[in-house]
Amino acid sequence: MKIPNKLKVGVKEFEVRMVDHLDSRAESQGVCSTDHLFIEIDNRLPQVQKEITFLHEIIHACSDFIGLQDDERLDEESICSRYDDILYTVLKENNLLN
Numbered sequence: 001m002k003i004p005n006k007l008k009v010g011v012k013e014f015e016v017r018m019v020d021h022l023d024s025r026a027e028s029q030g031v032c033s034t035d036h037l038f039i040e041i042d043n044r045l046p047q048v049q050k051e052i053t054f055l056h057e058i059i060h061a062c063s064d065f066i067g068l069q070d071d072e073r074l075d076e077e078s079i080c081s082r083y084d085d086i087l088y089t090v091l092k093e094n095n096l097l098n
């Protein structure tokens with residue numbers, strides 16, 4: 001999977017950055033800020049781990065889009081059903097399917 005410089009999720013466009021040192025508060029390999037519209041990925045990771053982290057951050061951006069955090073009572077099927085359209089749209093609109 002290629003990692004683009006920008007990622008469109010619905011009306012929001014995220015800047016995607018590879019960074020040498022992630023914010024020390026982040027105990028992870030990536031960050032998705034839905035307020036400041038950026039995704040950061042640890043540049044020191046092996047390529048496959050960068051791509052998995054990028055996908056992880058896409059899911060965070062989609063969670064914001066579908067308002068998942070507003071309703072924690074959803075069952076697995078409902079959650080997957082809410083993700084399928086937006087995930088497909090994001091991958092398609094950002095030319096990440098081919």
Ligand SMILES: [Zn+2]
Nearest residue numbers: 028056057060
């Ligand atoms: Zn996460």
